[in-house]
Amino acid sequence: MTLDVLYFAWLRERIGLPSEAVETEAATVADLVAELSAREERYALAFADMAAVRVAVDQELRDLATPLAGAREVAFFPPMTGG
C-alpha cells in the first residue's frame, strides 16, 4: 500500500521533509516506524525516543499498536502545544 506520511515541528526538521509517499506493507504504526528508522539515520534519530512522539492515523490520534490496514495518512509530531 502507499501511505502519505507527514511530519511536523522538530520531526519535520530532523527528517528534512514535510511529507512523503511511502510504499510499505507495515502492519502497524510501530512497524512503519521501524521500517523508516532502518532506512536512514535521520529517521532513526527522529524516532529515537518514541515517548516524545505522537501519531495520528487518518487525522485521529492513535498509538504505536494501531493497525495500518486501510489507512491513507499517517502523521508524526511532538506533543501538541497550541492554545
Add this chain to the structure above:
Amino acid sequence: MAIRVQTADFDIGSELAALRAGRRDIGALVSFTGLVRDLGGALRGIELEHYPAMTARALAGIEAEARGRWPLQASLVIHRFGQLAPGEQIMMVATAAEHRAAAFAAAEFLMDYLKSRAPFWKKETTATGEVWVDARAADAAALARWAPPS
C-alpha cells in the same frame, strides 16, 4: 458554533458582538484570549505550525464534546498560525449559556482540550536561536481533570 483557523488577527469585541447579535436568550458570555507572552524581553516571536486536515477535525470534535457536556447556546474558537510577535493574540474561545457556570466550565474545558489535543506546535525565537516549546506537565494535568470523553 464556529471554528476558524487563520493567520489574520481578530477583534474580540466584534467577535463577541457577532456571537450574540439578535439574541435575547443568552445570560452569560465568557471569553478567553491567549497571547504571545514575552520572556522578560528575550522573545523575538513565535511560529505556530499546524496540521490543517487534522486541526479542523480535532477542533470540531472538542467543540462537539463541550456541547455534549454543557447546555451551550453558542461557542466560538479562533486559533491563529504563522509568525506572531510578543503581545499578539494567538487564539480565543467564547462560550454562551443561560447561566455563567456552564459558560465558564465549557470555556475552561475547551482551553484544556485545545492545549493538548489540537495539532498546533509553537517555536520560540530568541537572540540565542529557535526552540520548539515543550508540552507542559501542567497542561496534561489540566486535561486529566475532566472525565474522558464519552
